[in-house]
Amino acid sequence: xxxxxxxxxxxxxxxxxxxxxxxxxxxxxxxxxxxxxxxxxxxxxxxxxxxxxxxxxxxxxxxxxxxxxxxxxxxxxxxxxxxxxxxxxxxxxxxxxxxxxxxxxxxxxxxxxxxxxxxxxxxxxxxxxxxxxxxxxxxxxxxxxxxxxxxxxxxxxxxxxxxxxxxxxxxxxxxxxxxxxxxxxxxxxxxxxxxxxxxxxxxxxxxxxxxxxxxxxxxxxxxxxxxxxxxxxxxxxxxxxxxxxxxxxxxxxxxxxxxxxxxxxxxxxxxxxxxxxxxxxxxxxxxxxxxxxxxxxxxxxxxxxxxxxxxxxxxxxxxxxxxxxxxxxxxxxxxxxxxxxxxxxxxxxxxxxxxxxxxxxxxxxxxxxxx
Numbered sequence: 001x002x003x004x005x006x007x008x009x010x011x012x013x014x015x016x017x018x019x020x021x022x023x024x025x026x027x028x029x030x031x032x033x034x035x036x037x038x039x040x041x042x043x044x045x046x047x048x049x050x051x052x053x054x055x056x057x058x059x060x061x062x063x064x065x066x067x068x069x070x071x072x073x074x075x076x077x078x079x080x081x082x083x084x085x086x087x088x089x090x091x092x093x094x095x096x097x098x099x100x101x102x103x104x105x106x107x108x109x110x111x112x113x114x115x116x117x118x119x120x121x122x123x124x125x126x127x128x129x130x131x132x133x134x135x136x137x138x139x140x141x142x143x144x145x146x147x148x149x150x151x152x153x154x155x156x157x158x159x160x161x162x163x164x165x166x167x168x169x170x171x172x173x174x175x176x177x178x179x180x181x182x183x184x185x186x187x188x189x190x191x192x193x194x195x196x197x198x199x200x201x202x203x204x205x206x207x208x209x210x211x212x213x214x215x216x217x218x219x220x221x222x223x224x225x226x227x228x229x230x231x232x233x234x235x236x237x238x239x240x241x242x243x244x245x246x247x248x249x250x251x252x253x254x255x256x257x258x259x260x261x262x263x264x265x266x267x268x269x270x271x272x273x274x275x276x277x278x279x280x281x282x283x284x285x286x287x288x289x290x291x292x293x294x295x296x297x298x299x300x301x302x303x304x305x306x307x308x309x310x311x312x313x314x315x316x317x318x319x320x321x322x323x324x325x326x327x328x329x330x331x332x333x334x335x336x337x338x339x340x341x342x343x344x345x346x347x348x349x350x351x352x353x354x355x356x357x358x359x360x361x362x363x364x365x366x367x368x369x370x371x
Contacts, residue, residue: 023050023369026175026185028162028201030056031063032077032135032351033339034191035142036090036358038154042146044366052146052154053183055175057161057308061143063191064222064309065351066301067134068229072099072261073268075227075301077135077351079128084352086359087138091131094141098129102258105241108287110248116287124245125257132261135351161308166204167332187369189361191339192308193220194323199311203336211327218342219321221349222303223310226271228253228280231297235265237288246287253283267292273304321348328360334368337361 025041027034038052066076080087080098091098103125106118131137146154164176165188175183190197194215206212237244237258244258244267252275259268269280277298284292304310321342328345330337339361344353 021049023048024184024186025050025052025189025365026173026183026187027052027054027189027191027339028175029063029191029340030054030058030061030139030143030156030158031191031340032065032087032138032354033341033358034063034189035061035139035146036355037189037191037339037362038146039142040359040362041366042154044362045369048370050153050369053185054154054156055160055162055177055183056156056158059159061156061158062136062139063354064303065134065136065139067136068299069133069137069140071231071264071266072130072132072134073229073259073264073266073299074130074134074136075229075299076222076303078130078259078268079125080131080351082127084347084350086355087351088129090138090355094138094145096137096141097132099132099261101125101128101130102238102260103243103245105238105243107243108246108256110246110250110287113250114286116246118242121243121245124243130259130261138351162201164202164204165336167335171333171335173332173335187335187337187365189337189339189365191358193223193310193340194218194327194338194342195220195223195311196309197338205332207331208326211331214323214327215338218323218327219349220310221321221341223312224273224304226252226273226275226300226302226304228269228271228275228277228301229259229266229297229299230269230280230284230292230295231264231266231299232292232295233265235260236291237267242288248283248287251279251283251286253280256284256287273302275300275302323348328357330364330368334365337365 064076067074107121109117161178166174173185246256252272253269255270259266339357341353342348344357347353
């Protein structure tokens with residue numbers, strides 16, 4: 001699986017690989033986009049020898065996918081929509097099954113501080129699917145594929161935050177980690193949210209001012225979101241003919257969905273940044289009644305406090321991001337590429353955007369490398 005960083009990893013990447021004409025590629029970020037990009041490159045680079053080092057700041061792979069796999073639960077990205085063909089194709093190729101999103105029964109709407117109204121809303125979720133094992137199963141499967149075999153050309157280094165990336169006129173890039181260890185690369189792919197990139201990594205030379213301006217304005221999806229999972233012994237809401245879907249704008253817990261599968265009975269809740277477990281439980285009781293008061297387990301992930309996702313609770317305000325094509329252009333004479341879901345030409349912020357952008361970058365870079 002994902003290997004922790006050690007000196008051997010860096011020797012492999014920073015050695016005299018030019019002597020044997022090896023393309024040295026560094027991908028910053030082991031989330032869906034970065035791993036998809038690496039996977040695609042391994043499929044495309046047939047004529048040119050290469051080495052890929054994926055450096056990840058966190059102590060885990062997955063980025064904004066964060067799952068409890070044995071329970072099929074997600075504390076990060078959850079859904080695949082019907083028109084999200086790229087991520088559906090990826091899941092199929094990795095042999096990951098989908099789960100239906102339960103939505104039978106009545107929904108609940110809190111119209112003021114105390115009035116909760118049941119309503120029949122029909123097909124609430126529009127045919128979305130979840131993934132067996134959670135969405136992080138995409139990343140786990142890709143890592144397994146990328147690092148299996150004795151001759152794997154891909155290494156994954158965890159706990160490796162990047163602080164500086166410097167490009168010289170001779171086409172060499174130096175990637176410096178927070179511990180001041182340096183990596184030499186020919187190409188660098190930045191698979192992290194634009195605002196996080198601007199606030200944590202110094203690029204020399206700097207990106208064009210027009211690109212910086214657009215990246216700075218780009219919303220980081222989930223950056224101001226707190227997500228909670230409440231697990232119960234029984235799916236009591238189903239027994240009462242409720243779908244599990246509920247909406248309130250009168251508490252910090254704001255939107256509920258059924259997250260059950262054959263492995264557990266659960267609700268997941270979208271909340272405002274800073275929401276506590278007890279606040280979620282109390283709000284769920286107000287929406288659904290006393291049966292919600294005693295979950296057997298509560299899991300919570302406040303993405304606004306994830307330093308490798310968000311720099312501010314304001315980062316996630318403004319809906320799904322969309323960046324202009326100028327941000328998808330390669331920089332540094334084709335040596336530097338931006339590859340996060342936010343940069344995708346469609347479905348920014350979704351899993352679909354992450355997969356699409358990873359594939360786009362790999363397709364263009366592979367052509368450039370093998371010219």
